[in-house]
Amino acid sequence: MKIKLRDPNTIMKLSRLGSFHQSRLSFLRSFLSEFQDWEFKRDLFELDKNGYGIVVYSLEKKGRVYSLVCFANKIKNNERSDRVIATKWDAAFALHDGVPSKKDIERLRNEVPKQEVGRLSYKELALSRANKSIRIFDHVVECLSKGVQPSLELIEKVGYLYRTTAVYGSGKFGLADRFRIKNRDEINGPFRLEMMLVYLVRQFTFDQVNHIAKNINPKSSTSLDPKICKKLGIGNSTGLGMAPFIVNHPTLLNNWILCRETALKKVRELKKVSIKDIELFKDCVRNSIKNITSWNTDSTYQLHKIKFLLKDVRKLLNFLENEFNFHNDFPFNRLYLWLEKETCEECIEYIVSMMMEPFSKIVKPLVKKMSSDEERYFDIPTERKTKDLIAILEKNYSYILTLDYKKKEHQKKFWFISKNKEEPRLADRFEEKGSDLEQPLAIARDIKRLYEKLILLRKSMKISEFLNKNSDLRHVVRRAFIIEKFPYSEIQDNTIGENLVPIDMLRLKLSFFGAIKFDPRSDKWLRICMFQGAPLPNELKNFDEQWIYKSQN
Amino acid sequence: MKSLSEIETTSKRASRAVGFSWGIAEEIAKGIRLLELFGLPGIQNLNQYYKLINKKNFKTLSVIHKNNKSNGSSFCPIDLGVKFIDQVKTIENLKRVSITKIAYPILFLPFLSRSSDIVGKKILLKFEKNTFLLNFNVSILANYSKKKIPLLASKAEISFIENKDIFSEKEWKNLYKLSENTFVEETESLKQGAAGAGLTDND
Numbered sequence A: 001m002k003i004k005l006r007d008p009n010t011i012m013k014l015s016r017l018g019s020f021h022q023s024r025l026s027f028l029r030s031f032l033s034e035f036q037d038w039e040f041k042r043d044l045f046e047l048d049k050n051g052y053g054i055v056v057y058s059l060e061k062k063g064r065v066y067s068l069v070c071f072a073n074k075i076k077n078n079e080r081s082d083r084v085i086a087t088k089w090d091a092a093f094a095l096h097d098g099v100p101s102k103k104d105i106e107r108l109r110n111e112v113p114k115q116e117v118g119r120l121s122y123k124e125l126a127l128s129r130a131n132k133s134i135r136i137f138d139h140v141v142e143c144l145s146k147g148v149q150p151s152l153e154l155i156e157k158v159g160y161l162y163r164t165t166a167v168y169g170s171g172k173f174g175l176a177d178r179f180r181i182k183n184r185d186e187i188n189g190p191f192r193l194e195m196m197l198v199y200l201v202r203q204f205t206f207d208q209v210n211h212i213a214k215n216i217n218p219k220s221s222t223s224l225d226p227k228i229c230k231k232l233g234i235g236n237s238t239g240l241g242m243a244p245f246i247v248n249h250p251t252l253l254n255n256w257i258l259c260r261e262t263a264l265k266k267v268r269e270l271k272k273v274s275i276k277d278i279e280l281f282k283d284c285v286r287n288s289i290k291n292i293t294s295w296n297t298d299s300t301y302q303l304h305k306i307k308f309l310l311k312d313v314r315k316l317l318n319f320l321e322n323e324f325n326f327h328n329d330f331p332f333n334r335l336y337l338w339l340e341k342e343t344c345e346e347c348i349e350y351i352v353s354m355m356m357e358p359f360s361k362i363v364k365p366l367v368k369k370m371s372s373d374e375e376r377y378f379d380i381p382t383e384r385k386t387k388d389l390i391a392i393l394e395k396n397y398s399y400i401l402t403l404d405y406k407k408k409e410h411q412k413k414f415w416f417i418s419k420n421k422e423e424p425r426l427a428d429r430f431e432e433k434g435s436d437l438e439q440p441l442a443i444a445r446d447i448k449r450l451y452e453k454l455i456l457l458r459k460s461m462k463i464s465e466f467l468n469k470n471s472d473l474r475h476v477v478r479r480a481f482i483i484e485k486f487p488y489s490e491i492q493d494n495t496i497g498e499n500l501v502p503i504d505m506l507r508l509k510l511s512f513f514g515a516i517k518f519d520p521r522s523d524k525w526l527r528i529c530m531f532q533g534a535p536l537p538n539e540l541k542n543f544d545e546q547w548i549y550k551s552q553n
Numbered sequence B: 001m002k003s004l005s006e007i008e009t010t011s012k013r014a015s016r017a018v019g020f021s022w023g024i025a026e027e028i029a030k031g032i033r034l035l036e037l038f039g040l041p042g043i044q045n046l047n048q049y050y051k052l053i054n055k056k057n058f059k060t061l062s063v064i065h066k067n068n069k070s071n072g073s074s075f076c077p078i079d080l081g082v083k084f085i086d087q088v089k090t091i092e093n094l095k096r097v098s099i100t101k102i103a104y105p106i107l108f109l110p111f112l113s114r115s116s117d118i119v120g121k122k123i124l125l126k127f128e129k130n131t132f133l134l135n136f137n138v139s140i141l142a143n144y145s146k147k148k149i150p151l152l153a154s155k156a157e158i159s160f161i162e163n164k165d166i167f168s169e170k171e172w173k174n175l176y177k178l179s180e181n182t183f184v185e186e187t188e189s190l191k192q193g194a195a196g197a198g199l200t201d202n203d
Helices: A027-034 A103-116 A136-144 A152-158 A190-218 A226-231 A240-248 A250-268 A277-292 A300-322 A330-343 A347-357 A361-365 A386-396 A443-455 A463-469 A471-485 A502-513 B005-019 B022-037 B044-050 B077-094 B105-121 B169-182 B188-192
Strands: A039-047 A055-062 A064-072 A093-095 A124-132 A159-168 A233-238 A413-417 A426-429 A516-520 A524-528 B096-103 B122-127 B132-135 B137-140 B152-161
Touching: A027 A190, A027 A361, A027 A502, A039 A190, A055 A103, A055 A190, A055 B077, A064 A103, A064 A190, A093 A103, A093 A152, A093 A226, A103 A124, A103 A330, A124 A190, A124 B152, A136 A159, A159 A190, A190 A233, A233 A502, A240 A250, A240 A426, A240 A502, A250 A330, A250 A361, A250 A471, A250 B105, A277 A300, A277 A347, A300 A347, A300 A516, A330 A347, A330 A516, A386 A463, A386 A471, A386 B005, A386 B137, A426 B022, A443 A471, A463 A471, A463 B077, A471 B022, A502 A516, B005 B022, B005 B044, B022 B044, B022 B105, B044 B105, B077 B096, B096 B105, B105 B122, B105 B132, B105 B152
Parallel strands: A159 A233
Antiparallel strands: A039 A055, A055 A064, A064 A093, A093 A124, A124 A159, A233 A524, A413 A426, A516 A524, B096 B152, B122 B132, B122 B152, B132 B137
8 A cells, every 4th residue: 555645735834843753763863873883982071079170072983083072161150041142151062073182172172162252163063052950950969969869850850950052063153064074974864963962961961960979078979870860861942043944954854854754654554563563662652651741841832732642642542452453454554544533733743753663674764864965956947937836836835825915914023133143033023123134034925925926927938037037036936946846845834924833943843853841931942851861871882772762761 | 264154154144235135145155155165265256346236336137148248337246147047058059158347257156167067068267367167066177366366357258168078089999998908708608698688679
């Protein structure tokens, strides 16, 4: 049986994208698989008794070395801020390509703590900073210094010792451009270096609390139990900075979604499934209940989604135990159709992620297809005709073409870059200044404008002739020819409408990173957790692939 | 050192700031990135050009013909470049195009470079004593002196180089003969077992 890929007009809606969850395709999980047989080392550990100083970790295989250089700094409580406008952090990190020399470390010591106002070099691959979660960090240090383990309840509630507030890569602030390293097999996957950085930062947080505790009480202190370490990940605060990325990288977005959709299609096409695979899937669903019940947030938006997710996952479990027969042909297709009919979007996508779990043979080849050489699709085929472009728009933007941009509510917001932090922001077009400097992120509106112009013209006009007189629409003409080849390259929604929930855009990207515990703090930023439950570096050689569903058990 | 990513982002924003549409700004940014990657002074030329762009009038073209003359102001290298890349499949049929007065011709180069890739032919740009050979967007060969950046191409000629060998048939045969020394003579029995042997092709 051939199953069609799901319709982009359904999947690329923001409410659906904002319901995505991590899966085996997620970048932090594929990073762990790729680096399983790399040697982890702590090369330098020069922290003072309060835990301030420098630490270097490395991953090495066959002469290739990646080193994380960590700088732990003393800051006052009132200087600690997760906002991008902060200028000081508890720790700052750079992922260095190779083994850093003393000279490199001195250079990095000057630049890395400054973050955006510092300058990195082509020898550095990623840059980040993080703040302690004070509610848990101090508690853990205090407990360990007294020789006892910290409260499991608090550990599970917070989930991390440190929160990163930005992770930069690919040429930012002088970091190496992607093209310099793109031929390395081990990083042939999106954001793999950023994932490496966050993973190594996690180890730094454990080593730092152990070190401080030991210095407080050298005789009776203890180290954080590795089982507790595993329950801790790294937090992250994420704002609108992430949102434009998915609009500005259409072929990359397509490849992420296409791989997910292809995996689902192939799982649905399996005629028979072994008992072992069925049990693995069911175990994931059962174990994941604790991931949902330990998902803390004050956001009414997210609480509502979690409530329905929990209700629907329980409904599914009941269905699986009492009604569903996995021995019928095409069981996952039957199950998927049931989900579509009986459960909410959040649950559908949650279970879609879990359907991939038993099937390494389907998922692993797809992991390698998630990058994109976007330059290849930049040129506009200007010899083609306006009738071709109209057909593309009608086929691929059918919902968007129904939007009426004369209505205020459909163009209420605009995206701009803030002057003080050079970060993307969203504002009200009718109340704030600056819409004349709007960023080209109102794709739906501009596609509609393009369509309205095209239908008035002769159909045989060459695109070159059209562009000659309509240079203001060039950016969307390019996108339209991209979507012709990459059907999942575009968000099928209005990114400037009154009802836009920007965190849906962030959630999409974060789910592909492998983040869990989405905790919206407003409609514009959220906190998440990464690597919670992940194997520790000394366990990398042999770990349970489904660790993420056991992180709370 | 600035990364190419920074160069591209800043060029795009600056281009938008001086009045180009976002779509054109994207084209310019890709071009400046390419120039800097190839060691050509993209940022420098763009800066100089943008200092003048709102003070002087630069001429634009709708359609590129065989001969394109400007008696007054010089052509905007960006407008010309965008038109060239958009119309390159038509321009290719002209084989050779002349354009008088191109301002900041270095900024025109990346469009020719990408055009070379689109049509699958090398493109040669000549003006005054300067020659640039654009190779399928893989490299740009130039004879100009970095100390003397041309600010104007008074009379530029652009030619599409037909794809042909730059070696003689004799040179090729000599090399081919040498390569034959890696082949093994096949026996009759091997020939009979090779693909297609023993079958009728009319089945």
